[in-house]
Amino acid sequence: MLLIPCPFCGKREETEFHHGGEAHIERPKDPDALSDEAWAEYLFMRTNPKGVFLERWVHLAGCRRWFNMARNTATNEILGSYKIGEKPPKGAR
């Protein structure tokens, strides 16, 4: 079970959190400008790397804040967590 560093609360048990999928998928500013393929890309397609993954989490049973985290999917090593709008930690980009 992961020990997740919430940027607002500190390290907490994984059971307090909810996973929110891949991070840094921005909602298109003008959806109508997108082709069907590009819209489908935004809707459905996600990377699934073996290695460092930037993902969203929400501290549901805690501060209820969303944040991003860099985690190695093969080892579950956590390279760091960061607030929405901030840049990923070094080594995770």
Added chain:
Amino acid sequence: MAQKNRLTEGGRIDRSKPVNFTFNGHPLQGYAGDTLASALLANGIRVVARSFKYHRPRGIMAAGVEEANALVQLETGDRTLANQQATRIELYEGLSATSINCWPGPNFDLMAINSWFHRLMPAGFYYKTFMWPVAGWKFYEHFIRRAAGLGISPREADPDQYDQMNVHCDVLIVGGGPAGLAAALAAGRSGARVILADEQAQLGGQLLNERCEINGKPALDWVTTAETELADYPDVTILRRTTTFGYYDHNFAGLLETRTAKLTDGGEHTRQRLWHVRAKRVVLATGALERPLIFSDNDRPGVMLANAARSYLTRYGVKVGSRVVVFTNNDDAYRTAIALFEGGVKIACIIDTRSAPDGELPTAALALGIELVDNSTVTGVTGGRGIKSIEVMSLNANADGVTGVPRMIDCDVVASSGGWNPVIHLHSHSGGKAKFDEARGLFIAGETLQASVCIGAANGEFQLDGCLKQGFQAGKKAASLAGLKKSSRRKLPVAETIDETPARILWALPTTKPIGERGKHFLDLQHDVTVADVQLAARDGYKTDEHTKRYTTLGMATDQGKTGNIPGMAVLAQALGVENPGDVGTTTFRPPYTPVTLGAFAGRNVGVLTDPVRMTPMHHWHELSGCTWEDVGQWKRPWYYPQTGETMQDAVNRECLAARNAVAILDASTLGKIDIQGPDAAEFLNRIYTNAWSKLAVGKCRYGLMLREDGMIFDDGVTTRIGENHFLMTTTTGNAATVLGWLEEWLQTEWPDLKVYCNSVTEAWATLSLCGPRARDLLTEFTDDIDLSAEAFPFMALREGTVGGIAARIFRISFTGESSFEVNVPASYGLALWTQLMNAGEKYGITPYGTETMHVLRAEKGYIIVGQETDGTVMPQDLGMDWILSKTKDFLGRRSFARNDSMRADRKQLVGLLPLDKQTVLEEGGQIVAENSTARPLPMIGHVTSSYFSANLERPFALALVTDGRSRMGEQVYIPMKDRNIPAEITSPVFFDPEGERLNG
């Protein structure tokens, strides 16, 4: 004769404390300190179980956690435990155990006939036999379930309590043998918070089975001194009878502590505790398990591990037999021969697969006059229910066959040793790799992903002195890495080092015929998997251990292949012509290391505490009224209120008629309520909902629909503008938390620039929904500061004032199609107001109604319920709700309307359905077909989403999603049931008051 195999002295049992127990109904006696297994052996009981598949007689083969045969049903009734290892059950007064897998008993088992037909049950038998025809499974299942046996789970609720502990520590040490104890001493001396957990009641690990010395004194004296010292450290916790069953990411471990030595002792204590431990450092001193030699008929009662024979003698004062053969490929088993010989047990001979072993231990054994038969193997065993003799032959030059003249040796026990496997299970649980040590033929821990280290025998260090050294070093280092640098200058203990010569690694040992043609070479004793099965799997095309184990079920029994897996992998490697067993894969061990009681996982969360129950402020009134309940999420909601003698349909009919003809009241407090405030609140709603919110006037309500980005309906509800920057959103009862989460997600991750705050106020308000033609008359009696007339207080408006003297918000919104008033008062006033309304409403015929009536009334109006008319694949257009989709702004999901899938002409659309016979209530979920045919299958064009009998319409009706449904009005369709097709007509989904005049009344 009582305890005929018990020595008169020696062992770590208490002969002054006899313990009475029964096995298969026979009264027997052992001593305090015994396990059930040692007591059975002391009493000369050889056959304790039957095997899983062939029902062959089986005896005790180990002395600990690796036991694969001696599984028993412990106790009966509500505390009974299935498949318990006799080797791990501490004997207690009055214990009662029975064999499993056999009927009527282990000595005569009717199912043993399976072993005569074993050629019909090869590896993959289940797959090959039952994959076709599909219907065949139903036929076979009955017999397989009966024959497969294993224990019986209790029928009654567990009477015992279980606890859970959540702790942090600096250093968790798993295993209380020499290495673990040394680590605990070193870490404890540094002042670290230490947890030392060991699965046994006594610390010492393998030292309990040996006669060795530390510092020139009996090793257990050192153990006692260590325990005393550790007990003095306030931050050191010693957990005995505690198995670390799982080791997970980020140094999280699961421990199961058994707190009552006696299973029937529950009540005073919690019986077990589940420990959740988060450690800064973990030291795995989990020891090693001996592996058996794999020879023909190596499952006969009397074949056991060499270390087990030594353990029964040294620890329990029990002779495992009267003439013992020690069969080995290594030096360590000579310790068993020497210990047994010196304990007065006749050693028939030592058979060694090696030629002329000359290490210290073999030399010492030969000096005692024990006969050595070298370069040889056991080729056969005589005696089905207990060994009578064995056949021994010399190995040929390649050791793949035998040569010379067979020799028969009388004996009743074969104590075999194929070397030791480090216990790297926990290391593997947490993502650690295994490394194959070719020279020694064993897997040791490779790279770990955790802040952990394997030490002692778990690290392949089999010398006592080395274990102590590694332990002290690891304990000190772990404490230091956890931030505790205090050092100790105490002298480290020393033990004698005995050099051992290398083992000769041969996996399946040859007999006079090819393997499989003379006896069985068992790998997995619990699942009856043989060398021939694994070889067959290789011929059937299986190339890795992970696939082979599933095909043959090797290692998939409750012991998880603790003795059989490594030889099994090696046999597979040989069959595939792969040199290194590590190349066919390294089995990934999974938690739990040993089985964990479900009760321990549940802890205190049982019975009424299984899940929280949410009750409205009026719950008590409903309960007294005798309503039936519907669970909606965690909420308890009244389903309907039956009066004496009424059926459900009677009650619902009465409630429905009251709502349309008089006045009826619903407890709607469970509806999700989210308070939304901030200068950008209206803009936020514009993006979240499909319709526009900027121009909604203060004091007005609007129905809204939320979509996911793929255009599918996510939730709906009425939202009211309470102030310029203040909205109250309502959600469906079951979706309230999800919707709040959805709002927060968009606000925080996508639109952090919007100044909007959301807060759940569901439980702050009691919601009393009055509907029907007399609702206004009743409510007028309760308020003098709100004008309730239709002109002053129109549909879809909010008024604030007092109701019955209580500050209230009244919403004129309706889910029934009737003129309605939804009265919201602070939750603590809900029951009082409800009671007053019921009393005053009596003269109008006020009728409380539940969720069933609510569903019927809304369906008569064609109002959808998210989750009933929608299932995550339904768009607003499918429901004929185009009217709610703004054309002038963007909103979540809008772009997806233009996707190909959204534009399909054959999407399912919401329609009404009227069964032609005016009698049959269709089944919800029923499939709809166009053709009235008895043929099956038929192309399905839709399904029934809601279906009820309507007292107002005096007939049954339904809502349905039907392909291209809106162009099928008036068409006849069919709902096929088992015995007939029910005809129905497709209609508009609005059955009652289609103009909506009553809403404004």
